[in-house]
Amino acid sequence: MSLVLHVARAWGPAVEGEALVMKEGFSPRYDLNRVTGVITRIGHSAEGESIRDRILVIPTTKGGVAGGWAFNDLRHKGIAPRALVFGKLNPVMVQGAVLAKLPITEGWTRNALEDIRTGQRIRVDPAARTITIL
């Protein structure tokens, strides 16, 4: 049976994809090379990983207003993630996700960082406020 996590609030269409789980905060400005879609911050837990078509599972946000435009541009370049799953977020992530039409969720009932592992396929369903590990 697949494991289902519930989220506190969510926006966007339902999607499935491969999870990329981070251990620390994420900012598309501080951590990401926005030309290649690869995480380039020295020492980041996902350093060297591409975010393209992955569902990013992120405990917190860092900074920054860059996400307001950045997700839209990542989509334009074809290197956007498929969805954003946050423990805690700031409004910029929501503003950026809505502009880029990228599903986004905040808060989780179980600790998603322990339940979800990088490489697993997961389904994010904002309308149902669930994340399902497939």
Added chain:
Amino acid sequence: MLRGEQGAAVQEAIAFQVEVGRFFGAESFVPITNAHVMGDIEVMGDGGFGFLERIAGEGAKCRVATDSNARCMHFDDVACLKPDAPEEAKERRVVQILRDMRVATTDTCINYQTVYQPKRGEHVAWGDTGTVIYANSVFGARTNYEGGFSSFAAALTGRTPAYGFHLDAPRRGSIAVRLEATMRDVADWGAVGRIVGHPNQDYFAVPVIEGAKAMPLSDELKHLGASLASYGSMAMYHLVGVTPEAATAAEAFGGRAPDSRVTITDADIEGVYRSYRYAEGAKNVVVFSGPQLSLFEMQDLAGRFAGRRVAAGMHVFVTTNHAIHSDSARLGYLRTLEEAGVTVLQGVCFYILQRLTEIRAENGWVNLVSNSAKLVNTITAHRFNTVLRRTADCVDIACTGVLR
């Protein structure tokens, strides 16, 4: 607006705001008096550029006073910081589009020091984290982070969804900070931002800082806020006895019990400086930026560099806005800095420079030393090895080339 009777751009803006407001459970909109928009080609890319051109073409006009954040390139010729020519053409076009939309292109991240100071309780929509935290904390004005299209949408509709820091409850303190350290430099305030922000990354956390021994200056609060916003993603703090919603600690907490407590001593501040390590490298930069420098910071820095000379292998950059650049020229600060070998950039911030990763590699720069705790955090995707130092140390490092 939603029916499109005020044009397609306004319709798109309000529809966007409704979606964002719904996510946060906003029940209404609040009218705003001022917007601060962030849009440069480095962060918006061709996707955002096309978007902006389209809504400008639909006749989008700001209906409240609106200014612009720092740009991603200076339009003066600095050989070691060359942007891509096609991107430069686009950035110039972005500036023109903003002006057509009735944005005053001040190109500044210190609008709160140089352009507009909202009053207590005044709702605004500001699109740069350092400006937001200054507005909420120091002025007692009310704004969320409004990134990307969000601040433009607010400028076009003259309103913003009422969630987060527009409401009373989220403004109450949640972290108790006892400041025992003696603060000696803007970098010390930035270090406090790192100590409080980094372990508490939470937009809705509001530190209440007690114990400041002297009245902090605007530039010090600027660095504190920029650092809290950068490390902690925070949008508000209270400084008891200093900021307007914190005459007492009890008022700042508003009956809410602190989630956590932290005490900051001199040793903690020193510990922040000791946590940075230099990497092997013959070419390095010292940067005074993030946020842009105020007029008094320019005056102070000119005094420190007067009669000295930037050492071989070092590059020194200062960023400020057009207004302060112009005044600094008139007052002679610029000449003093340039005679010392310092490069002063206007209308930009260092960490958002277009093609910075390539610029770093072309110049062979390894270490970046700064008195800005924000800058040493935000620039890391470009693979600089960053080091935070006090202003006097930064100047000494710049002029001796000795990394210490």
